[in-house]
Amino acid sequence: MRKEEIKKLAFLARIKLTEKEVADVPRELESILDYIQKLSNVDTEKTEPLFHFPDLKNVVREDKSQTTDKETRKKMMAMGKDKDDYLKVESIL
Amino acid sequence: MTIKETQEKLRKREIAPEDVVSSFFSRIQERNKEINAFLSVFQDAADEIKKKDEKLPLYGAVFSVKDNILIKGERCTAGSKILEHYIAPFDATVIEKIRENGGVFIGKGNMDEFAMGSSTENSFFGPSRNPIDIKRVPGGSSGGCAAAVADGMCNAGIGSDTGGSVRQPAAFCGVVGFKPTYGAVSRHGVIGMASSFDQVGPFTSGVEDAEIVFNAISGKDSRDSVTTSIVRKKISRESIKVGVPEEYFVKGISNEVKEAVEKAVSDVEKAGVEVMKINLPHTEYALPAYEIIMASEVSANLARYDGMRYGLEFERPAAKTIHDAYINNRGEGFGKEAKRRIILGTYALSAGYYDAYYIKAQKIRSLIAKDFKEAFGKVDAILTPATPTLPFKIGEKIKDPLAMHLSDIFTVTANLAGLPAITLPCGEKENFPVGAQVLADRFNEDILFFAAKKFEKIWKH
Incomplete structure (x- = not known):
């Protein structure tokens, strides 16, 4: 992986890397990337991918809202800045 | 002391329930500073245990809980700075079930950040240490819980296992670690890492305890879409055939582990169990396939963390744009690994790499699962080493990601194929425990426990 490629991937993944990390990451990933090349030795022309297990069926539930009790709400509010019973975060738009 | 032994003492009134908890508390007080097994400790555990009905199956069980599993009202960090101030708003299903079945919680176990690592050195809160030798790692990622059970700070633990994160630290610390069949235990309320591999499983001091905990926590849950209740709990035969795959004794395994596990296999044979050599030809491709699928699912699962809610963002001057806020928070909030x-x-x-990497890896995964399916046509259970080496030194592998990942080479196969797998001590080398692993076919937990209990008895003599 080249530096530019790492920078692009970091942008796509929304992660700011320091200059040192931009230099280190390709080196650190190199051995893993070499290692995974091994897979090209296997003929998978006629093999189907296994995304999930065929013996499992999707479990569904009713889409109903639930109320959180007062005490938990209080603890949650203590995690960040709060304003009138809401968590305050940075403006997005 | 096992859960079973604790229960007997409680029922005979040899000890009071609050004493069970207080003896663990004093051990934690004495040892946790050095071992760093716990990130938080719950003082109310002594009151909780007194309220429990002694007829419940987990009565007397005192759990450490990996810090990626939600306990309502308690901090849950996943070992990461980005969740340093996160307080869980609800209980994970596994927590609810343990509570309903009589168990109590004593604290949250240290872990590699977002369960990514094999040593707990990737924890934002500093590494845990192996109680057998504090210069060595306890394994990971659920290293805190493994060390806590091994060091007598609790009698059980609950971790998550994506590529060996329960089984590998259990082996390094000399306790039992169990990963159930994918789909057997609910992950609702467990912070996701690689969702097609993640399973929740117990740390215990013996196989029977693992079975007791499993029976309490398994089952269908409307809040985890892959759960089912088709697990078999009663074995229908008395003897079993055991397969030993040749591919698990080749490149990468240390002499100490090889010798100890080979001796353990021959002891099993001598005890009259039918053992045969088998082949799982695609074994060497398991870890590379795992690397790709795991990293892909990690990148998707960790996309949700923007660092805006749980404190991190307020430590810094506000970013000018939302994009800057994301990249800054994530750049600062996530660790190296x-x-x-x-x-x-x-x-x-x-784009352009998806077929060559992701799809290719999922095809390899198919082949790994097929290898196992064929093997389970011939044998009931498979016996392998748990880890390729003895516990390594802190700092030894942290700079070489591939060397670290290779610690999971024998455990990732069960996650790829969705199989139940358990590790337990099978011998000792240089005063360190050596772990063996037993695998069974999907949902054949009955055979797995039957085999593991048999082996445990043989290896203890």
Whole structure:
């Protein structure tokens, strides 16, 4: 992986890397990337991918809202800045 | 002391329930500073245990809980700075079930950040240490819980296992670690890492305890879409055939582990169990396939963390744009290993590479599962080493990601194929425990426990 490629991937993944990390990451990933090349030795022309297990069926539930009790709400509010019973975060738009 | 032994003492009134908890508390007080097994400790555990009905199956069981499993009202960090101030708003299903079945919680166990690592050195809160030798790692990622059970700070633990994160630290600390069949235990309320591999499983001092905990926590849950209740709990035969795969004794395994496990296998044979050599031809491709699928799923699962809610963002001057806020918070909030895996996953899933990496790896996964399916046509259970080496030194592998990942080479196969697998001590080398692993076919937990209990008895003599 080249530096530019790492920078692009970091942008796509929304992660700011320091200059040192931009230099280190390709080196650190190199051995893993070499290692995974091994897979090209296997003929998978006629093999189907296994995304999930065929013996499992999707479990569904009713889409109903639930109320959180007062005490938990209080603890949650203590995690960040709060304003009138809401968590305050940075403006997005 | 096992859960079973604790229960007997409680029922005979040899000890009071609050004493069970207080003896663990004093051990934690004495040892946790050095071992760093716990990130938080719950003082109310002594009151909780007194309220429990002694007829419940987990009565007397005192759990450490990996810090990626939600306990309502308690901090849950996943070992990461980005969740340093996160307080869980609800209980994970596994927590509810343990509570309903009589168990109590004594604290949260240290872990590699977002369960990514094999040593707990990737924890934002500092590494845990192996109680057998504090210069060595306890394994990971659920290293805190493994060390806590091994050191007598609790009699059980609950961790998550994506590529060996329960089984490998259990082996390094000399306790039992169990990963159930994918789909057997609910992950609702467990912070996701690689969702097609993640399973929740117990740490215990013996196989029977693992079975007791499993029976309490397994079952269908409307809040985890892959759960089912088809697990078999009663074995229908008395003797079993055991397969030993040749591919698990080749390149990468240390002499100490090889010798100890080979001796353990021959002891099993001598005890009259039918043992045969088998082949799982695609074994060497398991870890590379795992690397790709795991990193891909990690990059998707960790996309949700923006660092805006749980404190991190308020430590810094506000960013000018939302994009800057994201990249700054994530750049600062995630540790090295998390960033590396997110980048690798983003790479594997990006246009032009998706087929060559992600799809290819999922095809290999098919072949691994097929190898096992064929093997389970011939044998009931498979016996392998748990780890390729003895516990390594702190700092020894942290700078070489591949060397670290190779610690999971014998455990990732069960996650790829969704199989139940348990590790337990099978011998000793240089005063360190050596772990063996037993695998069974999907949902054949009955055979797995039957085999593991048999082996445990043989190896203890």
